[in-house]
Amino acid sequence: MSEEIDFLKFQGTDGYIASSSLVDAVNAAIALERPLLIKGEPGTGKTLLAEHVATALGMPIERWHIKSTTKAMEGLYVYDTVQRLNDARFGEGDVSDIRAYIKHGAMGRCFRAEKRHVLLIDEIDKADLEFPNDLLHELDEMRFTVSETGDEIVAQERPVVIITSNNEKELPDAFLRRCVFHFIDFPDKPLMTQIIGVHHPHLEAQLLDQVLLKFYWLREQNELRKKPSTSELIDWISVLLRAGMTADDIEQHIPFLGALLKNEQDTEALDQYHERGGQYPSEWSDLGPRYNN
Amino acid sequence: MFLDLFYALRDEGVPTGLQEWLMLMEGLEKGLHGSSLRRFYNLSRSCLIKSETYFDAFDRAFLKVFEGVEGELEIESEVLDWLQDPKNFEPLTDEQRAALERLASDELLQKFLETLEEQTERHDGGGKWVGTGGRSPYGHGGEHPTGIRVGGPGRNRSAMKVAEERRYQDYRSDQTLDLRQTKMALRKLRQLTRTGAATELDLDETIDETCRQAGEIELVFRPERKNDVRLLLLMDVGGTMDPYYEPVSRLLTALHEERGLRDFKAYYFHNTPYELLGKTAALLRKDAIPTGDVLRTLDPRWKVVIVGDAAMHPAELLESYGNIDPRRMAETTGIHWLQRIADHFHRSVWLNPDPRGMWDQSHTCRVIQRLFPMYHLSPDGLADAVSALVGARTHTH
Numbered sequence: 011m012s013e014e015i016d017f018l019k020f021q022g023t024d025g026y027i028a029s030s031s032l033v034d035a036v037n038a039a040i041a042l043e044r045p046l047l048i049k050g051e052p053g054t055g056k057t058l059l060a061e062h063v064a065t066a067l068g069m070p071i072e073r074w075h076i077k078s079t080t081k082a083m084e085g086l087y088v089y090d091t092v093q094r095l096n097d098a099r100f101g102e103g104d105v106s107d108i109r110a111y112i113k114h115g116a117m118g119r120c121f122r123a124e125k126r127h128v129l130l131i132d133e134i135d136k137a138d139l140e141f142p143n144d145l146l147h148e149l150d151e152m153r154f155t156v157s158e159t160g161d162e163i164v165a166q167e168r169p170v171v172i173i174t175s176n177n178e179k180e181l182p183d184a185f186l187r188r189c190v191f192h193f194i195d196f197p198d199k200p201l202m203t204q205i206i207g208v209h210h211p212h213l214e215a216q217l218l219d220q221v222l223l224k225f226y227w228l229r230e231q232n233e234l235r236k237k238p239s240t241s242e243l244i245d246w247i248s249v250l251l252r253a254g255m256t257a258d259d260i261e262q263h264i265p266f267l268g269a270l271l272k273n274e275q276d277t278e279a280l281d282q283y284h285e286r287g288g289q290y291p292s293e294w295s296d297l298g299p300r301y302n303n
Numbered sequence: 304m305f306l307d308l309f310y311a312l313r314d315e316g317v318p319t320g321l322q323e324w325l326m327l328m329e330g331l332e333k334g335l336h337g338s339s340l341r342r343f344y345n346l347s348r349s350c351l352i353k354s355e356t357y358f359d360a361f362d363r364a365f366l367k368v369f370e371g372v373e374g375e376l377e378i379e380s381e382v383l384d385w386l387q388d389p390k391n392f393e394p395l396t397d398e399q400r401a402a403l404e405r406l407a408s409d410e411l412l413q414k415f416l417e418t419l420e421e422q423t424e425r426h427d428g429g430g431k432w433v434g435t436g437g438r439s440p441y442g443h444g445g446e447h448p449t450g451i452r453v454g455g456p457g458r459n460r461s462a463m464k465v466a467e468e469r470r471y472q473d474y475r476s477d478q479t480l481d482l483r484q485t486k487m488a489l490r491k492l493r494q495l496t497r498t499g500a501a502t503e504l505d506l507d508e509t510i511d512e513t514c515r516q517a518g519e520i521e522l523v524f525r526p527e528r529k530n531d532v533r534l535l536l537l538m539d540v541g542g543t544m545d546p547y548y549e550p551v552s553r554l555l556t557a558l559h560e561e562r563g564l565r566d567f568k569a570y571y572f573h574n575t576p577y578e579l580l581g582k583t584a585a586l587l588r589k590d591a592i593p594t595g596d597v598l599r600t601l602d603p604r605w606k607v608v609i610v611g612d613a614a615m616h617p618a619e620l621l622e623s624y625g626n627i628d629p630r631r632m633a634e635t636t637g638i639h640w641l642q643r644i645a646d647h648f649h650r651s652v653w654l655n656p657d658p659r660g661m662w663d664q665s666h667t668c669r670v671i672q673r674l675f676p677m678y679h680l681s682p683d684g685l686a687d688a689v690s691a692l693v694g695a696r697t698h699t700h
Contacts, residue, residue: 034335034345041333042326042350049355079502091504092522099520186353187322193355235596 026055026062027204035192036063042190045131045149045171047181050194053239056174059194060130063172071128072169074116076137082144085117085131089158108158117145118163121152126167135175142185149188197240199226199301209244216257221247224264226301227291228271233279238270245269261292305331311364312351319351326350340369489557492534492564492606492689497526532606532693533566534558535597535648539611540571540584547656550680551610554654566605570597574615575637575667576644577626594640598647606692607644607651609675613668614657620667638670645674652688656680 020036021028028036036059039046048056064071074085090111097103104110120127134142148154152165173189175181197205199222206213206221213221221243229237238246246269255265264270264280271277284290294301305327312319327350330336336343344365352361501524508523515521536558544551558567570580570592579591619625620637645651653675655662662668662677671677676691678684 030341031345031348034342035349038330038335038346038349041335042330044326047353079500095520095522183318187320189353190326190349191353192349193358 020063020066023062023066025208026058027201027208028059028062029195029201032059032192032194035190039172039190040067040170043168044188044190045173047186047189047191048172048174048194049177049191051196051237051239052176053241054194054196055240056194057130057132060128060132060172060174063170064128067128067170069126069128069170070123071130072116072120073130073132075132076134076141078136078138080137080141082141082148083115085115085145086148086154086163087115087118087156088113089156109161112156112158114163117148118154120169121154121163121165124166127169129169129171131171131173133176134173135177135181140182143182146185146188196229202240202243205240206244206247210247210251213247213251214257217250217255217260220257220260221250223291223294223297224260225270227297228264228280230297231280234271234273234276236271236273236276242270242272262290264290308347308364308368309351311368312361315357315360315364317352317357317360317364319353323351323353489685489689492532492693496531497528499526499529501526503527530565531604532564533602533604534564534568535601535605535607536567536569537576537580537607537609537611537644538569538571538584539574539609540581540586542573543612543614544656547612547680550656554610554680554685568597568601572611574611575620576640577637578633578635578640594643598643601648603647603649605648607648608654608688608692609644609651610654610656610680612657613653613655613662613671613677614665615667617666620670641671641674650692651675652691653677654680654684654688 020040021033036046038044048059050056060071060073063069089108090113094105094108094111098105114122116131117129120129149171152168153162155162202222203218206218225238225243225246228234246266249266249269250260253266259265267277267280271280291297309319309324327347330346330350336346347365348358348361352358503525505523505525508525509521512521512523513519536555538551538555555569558564558569570582571584571586572580573586576594578594580594580597581587582590582592616625620641623634623636625637626633653671655668655677656679657668659679662672668677676688678688678691
């Protein structure tokens with residue numbers, strides 16, 4: 011067993027910088043065979059994590075994106091009554107074979123697969139409040155029964171389950187008790203520098219400094235309805251590089267604001283701030299003590 | 304020694320149980336902690352703690368157990384410590400009271416900040432420094448006619464400025480006793496409707512329709528039945544609400560566990576809502592949301608329940624810059640915001656934990672009763688409030 015754990019050790023990948031606590035949490039979830047629940051601000055790379063775990067461990071991935079109308083059952087299987095009725099009407103297909111009308115969902119496919127999968131249950135908090143509870147048994151036992159046929163589906167290889175949540179709804183205690191939990195902090199300056207290094211390896215140091223300064227300053231503005239996140243920062247840098255901007259160009263301006271702020275009111279608020287004579291920061295001491303130690 | 308950590312967490316009020324503990328033990332058995340304390344920290348946190356809100360408590364417990372260090376005390380918390388227990392408190396004589404300078408409130412705030420800067424040690428009694436039991440206008444347990452209260456329970460309801468760092472414990476708790484009555488009353492908070500996309504196969508209609516079509520299969524769909532009630536809870540925290548901790552936390556627990564609601568949001572305020580509402584009972588600035596945003600984003604069909612004693616200094620409700628928290632003063636009056644809330648939403652109720660007999664003694668409570676139908680926070684009052692929210696409209700503005 012221990013060899014297997016060593017073998018499965020996740021260390022982050024070239025395209026994904028993971029903090030040491032995140033690496034430990036991922037490995038704990040794999041070794042303990044528990045679902046890993048990931049929370050954090052939007053844009054901190056929760057969903058991306060699953061992809062990179064799959065890459066790092068060389069496993070195929072099944073994605074199950076949750077919407078407000080998603081039912082727990084859909085992840086296991088759906089019995090397509092309508093198709094069967096239609097087929098009966100037009101005399102197509104083999105209507106007597108119920109199994110032909112059982113469509114397996116992401117979780118069902120993971121259970122039936124011969125190779126161990128990574129199962130991503132994305133944004134579980136979007137679903138109905140009861141949703142996580144409905145999955146408890148299946149996640150614990152890694153088996154379920156198709157009631158239409160009486161077939162029992164047992165996981166051949168226990169999938170690595172990664173669940174993300176944006177904290178829109180509170181998750182039930184019984185569900186939480188079974189999970190390994192990790193909260194992705196918003197990256198601080200050094201980690202952010204590293205992350206940017208992955209995407210824009212040749213960024214000039216001065217420009218980088220100005221970019222980060224403006225970015226963290228924007229995040230400090232409490233009036234903003236949606237604060238820019240990592241993915242927006244990466245996009246913004248791409249735009250700046252394409253336009254050939256230098257550190258001087260962004261010292262007194264924030265060009266291409268649309269890449270950072272996705273909300274019209276936020277853009278207007280910042281314009282007004284500027285018109286009122288509000289200053290953008292030019293050095294780190296303009297920000298709070300959190301950035302100056 | 305590991306068990307110490309478990310109990311230290313429980314002492315900090317972290318909801319962690321046997322199942323989490325066994326998970327950690329399994330992890331240790333598998334050697335996931337390696338040989339470093341850092342990785343042990345990571346492992347135990349991800350097994351034992353299931354919400355980032357308890358990370359701080361975990362850190363404190365971890366420090367206590369593994370280094371014997373409680374953590375650094377900050378100046379602010381020291382100040383609050385001095386004020387924890389009112390000492391050598393004697394009521395003022397009438398003469399002393401009269402002799403005290405009646406400071407205007409902005410002057411008072413200014414002086415308070417200056418005094419706090421000058422002060423370096425603990426004070427009990429005396430007439431200048433921030434401390435307990437004194438006649439200085441600052442501190443608590445004191446008796447200055449228009450004083451600033453710092454920490455401690457409010458005794459006289461007329462304290463003009465509460466400048467304490469309000470780190471109130473979130474009202475919500477895991478009590479299960481006495482919840483039943485509350486839950487039963489909330490069960491009635493239901494309006495089942497079939498709205499949204501037709502996704503459910505209506506088998507009866509399908510059969511009927513197919514018969515009508517002489518055996519030609521005709522599928523009929525309908526939307527699912529769902530509870531359409533969305534509830535906005537606005538809650539008064541701290542100050543005069545402290546004695547009602549239990550009934551209020553029971554209501555909040557019941558609402559959080561009420562899975563039937565289509566949507567539920569809770570915001571907090573102190574005495575009366577102003578331009579900002581708190582997302583947590585701590586009313587921290589970083590967790591504030593503009594009241595205008597709440598009104599703009601929530602559909603008028605949301606049901607509003609406001610919980611509060613509606614008792615405050617009339618200036619807090621009716622005058623500009625009335626906010627009792629000097630850091631959050633704004634021109635718009637509390638009554639204006641209450642009016643906007645009452646106008647925006649079709650149905651709203653006010654739940655008051657004070658006994659009914661006290662309502663008319665407070666001027667602000669009488670004013671608020673003109674805006675919102677008021678009910679007592681008791682099983683009966685709650686039942687009435689719920690029927691006012693979902694039943695036939697009885698109340699007219």
